[in-house]
Amino acid sequence: MLAKLLNKLQAVGRSGTEAIEAIGRATLLLKNSLFWGGPGSAGFYDLLTQIYSVGVRSLIIIIVAGFFVGMVLGLQGYNILIDFGSEAALGTMVSLTLLRELGPVVTALLFAGRAGSALTAEIGLMKATEQLSAMEMMGVDPFKRVITPRLWAGIISMPILALLFSAVGIWGGAFVAVDMLGIDDGAYWGNMQSSVEFYEDVVKGIIKSVAFGVVVTWIAVYQGYDSVPTSEGIGKATTQTVVISSLAVLGLDFVLTAVMLGGV
Amino acid sequence: MAVSQPYVSVRGMSFSRGDRLIYNNMDVDFPRGKVTAIMGPSGTGKTTLLRLIGGQLLPDSGTIMVDGHNVPTLPRKELFDLRRKKMGMLFQTGALFTDLNVFDNVAFPLRIHTDLPESMIRDLVLMKLEAVGLRGARHLSPAELSGGMARRVALARSIAMDPEIIMYDEPFTGLDPISMGMIVKLIRGLNEALGLTSLLVSHDVEESCAIADYLCLLSDGRVIGFGTPEELMNEGNAEVRQFLRGEPDGPVPFHYPADDYRRDILAGVN
Ligand SMILES: Nc1ncnc2c1ncn2[C@@H]1O[C@H](COP(=O)(O)OP(=O)(O)O)[C@@H](O)[C@H]1O
Ligand SMILES: [Mg+2]
Numbered sequence: 001m002l003a004k005l006l007n008k009l010q011a012v013g014r015s016g017t018e019a020i021e022a023i024g025r026a027t028l029l030l031k032n033s034l035f036w037g038g039p040g041s042a043g044f045y046d047l048l049t050q051i052y053s054v055g056v057r058s059l060i061i062i063i064v065a066g067f068f069v070g071m072v073l074g075l076q077g078y079n080i081l082i083d084f085g086s087e088a089a090l091g092t093m094v095s096l097t098l099l100r101e102l103g104p105v106v107t108a109l110l111f112a113g114r115a116g117s118a119l120t121a122e123i124g125l126m127k128a129t130e131q132l133s134a135m136e137m138m139g140v141d142p143f144k145r146v147i148t149p150r151l152w153a154g155i156i157s158m159p160i161l162a163l164l165f166s167a168v169g170i171w172g173g174a175f176v177a178v179d180m181l182g183i184d185d186g187a188y189w190g191n192m193q194s195s196v197e198f199y200e201d202v203v204k205g206i207i208k209s210v211a212f213g214v215v216v217t218w219i220a221v222y223q224g225y226d227s228v229p230t231s232e233g234i235g236k237a238t239t240q241t242v243v244i245s246s247l248a249v250l251g252l253d254f255v256l257t258a259v260m261l262g263g264v
Numbered sequence: 265m266a267v268s269q270p271y272v273s274v275r276g277m278s279f280s281r282g283d284r285l286i287y288n289n290m291d292v293d294f295p296r297g298k299v300t301a302i303m304g305p306s307g308t309g310k311t312t313l314l315r316l317i318g319g320q321l322l323p324d325s326g327t328i329m330v331d332g333h334n335v336p337t338l339p340r341k342e343l344f345d346l347r348r349k350k351m352g353m354l355f356q357t358g359a360l361f362t363d364l365n366v367f368d369n370v371a372f373p374l375r376i377h378t379d380l381p382e383s384m385i386r387d388l389v390l391m392k393l394e395a396v397g398l399r400g401a402r403h404l405s406p407a408e409l410s411g412g413m414a415r416r417v418a419l420a421r422s423i424a425m426d427p428e429i430i431m432y433d434e435p436f437t438g439l440d441p442i443s444m445g446m447i448v449k450l451i452r453g454l455n456e457a458l459g460l461t462s463l464l465v466s467h468d469v470e471e472s473c474a475i476a477d478y479l480c481l482l483s484d485g486r487v488i489g490f491g492t493p494e495e496l497m498n499e500g501n502a503e504v505r506q507f508l509r510g511e512p513d514g515p516v517p518f519h520y521p522a523d524d525y526r527r528d529i530l531a532g533v534n
Contacts, residue, residue: 039344040376125362134359134418137318138373138425139348145376 026222033147033221040140042149050149054115054217055157059164061114062107066098066165069106070172073097077173078181087183091192094173095166099196099205103166105253108212111158112245116220119150120241123224124234132225147221154220158213159206166205204260211256212249219245271296271429271461272317277326279309279316286312287485289326294480299455299462301472303507304482310465311356313482314431317463318353319343331428348377352422352430356437358414360406360421366393367402370421377425392420396450412443419450429461430454436468448475469508473497481507 036042073094081087123146126132132142170192178185196202220241227237270293279287286309294300302310315321316328319335328335333346360369370389374380380388393399396416406414415435422430432451436444452475455462466472472479473493481489481496481504489496489504496504506514522528 039341039348129362130355130357130359131361133315133320134353134355134361136320137347137351137353138376138422139344139346139351140373140376141344 022226025226026218029143029147029222029225030151030218033143033151036144036148038141038144040135040138041144042146046145046149047152050153051157054119054150054153055161058111058114058157058161061110062161062165063168065106065110066103066168067172067175069102069165070094070098070169070174071176073102073169074173074176074181078177078183087177088187089191090173090177090183091170091188091190092195094177095170095192095196096201098166098169098173099201101253101257103169104162104205104209104212105249107162107165107209108158108216108249109246111154111161111213112216112220112242112249115154115157116216116241116245117238119154119217119220120224120227120238121234123147123150123221124227124229124237127225127227128229128231128234147225150221151217154217155210155213158216159209162205162209162212207260208253208256211252215248215252216245219248269296270294271331272463273327273329274317275327275329277316277323277328279312279321279323281312285485287316287323290486292480292487292490294461294463295478296461297455297459298477299451299464299475300478300480301464301466301476302480302482303465303467303469303472305507306467308482309485310482311433314353314433314463314465317431318347318351348373348425350428352425352427354415354418354422354430354432354435356433356435358406358411358418360409360414360418362406365403365405366398366409366417369406369417370424372421373424388424389420392424393417395423395454396420397446410443412439412446415439415443415447416450419447419454423454423458426458427460429463431463431465433465434467435464436466436471444471451475469510473508479508483507 074090077090077093077097078087081090081093123132126146132146135142135145174185174188177183177188223237223241223244224234227233272294274290274292277287277290278285302313304310312321316323317330317335319338322336326336330346331350333342335343335346338346360366361372364372367389370392371385374385374388378385390399390402393402396419398413398416398420401409401413401417406417409417435447435451439447448471451462451464454460464472464476476493478491479489479493479496480487483503489501491499497508502514505511
């Protein structure tokens with residue numbers, strides 16, 4: 001009985017120390033790869049290539065998802081607001097919801113699934129096929145060559161994608177509200193324009209999406225770099241990327257929202 | 265052991281993975297300009313030794329001198345410089361960059377480390393590819409290569425920067441006899457043409473004896489035999505001879521340590 005209990009305790013302790021070790025390794029990876037320059041460092045062209053594969057290739061899913069989310073917001077918002085006779089505020093509601101919350105958060109979740117998992121799999125595969133070791137033995141630092149441009153591509157792409165998501169979403173909301181439900185388009189756009197504030201709403205949303213970009217990309221490259229170099233290990237790391245970065249985004253979103261609203 | 269001026273010199277080196285001691289206070293010298301085959305049972309730590317020499321792993325203690333530089337204590341930047349200027353490594357799978365074609369794989373180190381104009385890089389790459397007989401395959405992608413071709417491209421890539429030492433990790437494994445013959449010829453040829461120091465990890469006794477100047481036999485984390493193939497074949501101890509002749513049982517037991525067989529069988533379930 002006691003032995004069983006002790007075993008349980010040990011297991012808890014072990015997973016605790018493992019988690020702390022992983023955080024340590026991830027921090028070390030960030031320290032080694034955040035800054036440009038070093039043996040065989042990647043250049044501007046590599047950054048562009050990575051922005052293409054991380055960002056541009058996520059465009060379709062972001063645009064389609066943004067449009068649907070915006071349409072749903074328009075529908076739901078209309079049905080809530082009409083009870084209060086304030087359906088003219090629909091544009092405000094849709095745009096604030098998107099800019100402050102859904103834009104950054106949903107984009108980050110989609111980004112984790114689309115780009116994050118691909119990054120993990122790519123780096124994991126490079127590790128498993130000894131491409132990273134081979135680079136090292138050529139005097140090229142894989143952190144600077146492989147990780148740095150991918151990390152920055154993610155950090156740069158995320159806020160742009162999130163803004164795009166919000167923009168398309170607002171347009172989707174307008175499509176439902178104005179074209180389908182017959183709300184006056186002057187009311188939709190005019191109320192939005194007068195109530196959305198650049199710093200309070202747009203900039204704070206951008207800050208969020210940059211933070212999410214850092215977190216998701218960091219987790220993705222770390223999971224790839226730290227993966228067990230077998231097909232099984234890479235599969236597991238890919239799943240981990242999506243699960244951990246989704247939870248991290250939602251948790252961080254609460255913290256950032258609390259800090260930005262100045263409440264709690 | 266008639267070794268003058270070793271290129272790689274390991275002294276008092278210990279290395280462990282978890283609880284397992286892979287090298288215990290090991291000393292070994294690899295002579296300059298020669299082909300030395302490192303042999304031993306799977307899992308003894310041959311790949312580990314190459315990674316230690318290349319500075320990808322750090323020993324728990326001891327020195328690993330490569331051409332006068334103690335690899336484990338080199339600062340990161342100097343370690344990368346040493347690798348760039350002096351070392352080449354051929355990985356077992358080739359480790360070609362899957363997103364680049366054959367030409368770009370070989371050009372990769374040149375483009376990163378030199379400011380040579382593209383026309384010069386082209387000449388150099390074609391020279392290296394010609395040396396491994398694959399100049400005509402320059403446009404293929406790694407996925408289109410056979411195992412033997414991939415290894416030859418990787419070889420061309422690892423000599424692109426004209427290293428002084430080249431380490432081959434099991435270059436013969438999984439190759440058909442013809443590809444194997446080509447690799448054997450290339451390793452020997454490169455060694456003679458460029459005066460490279462070559463370390464060759466292999467468990468293929470016949471091929472290794474054919475191309476190596478020296479054999480270095482590892483077992484249980486120590487060197488159990490070092491010398492020319494003839495010396496070891498004739499004068500080596502029982503363990504060495506067992507390995508070289510491929511006898512299934514001898515000082516290295518066929519059986520993994522176990523309880524008495526009879527008792528084990530009779531014990532039944534539980
Ligand atoms: N990344 C690793 N993590 C833990 N143990 C390892 C790792 N790589 C190798 N080992 C262990 O180290 C020992 C030596 O491995 P290795 O050098 O690959 O052997 P060899 O190349 O002689 O077959 C093996 O027992 C192997 O299980
Ligand atoms: Mg090995």
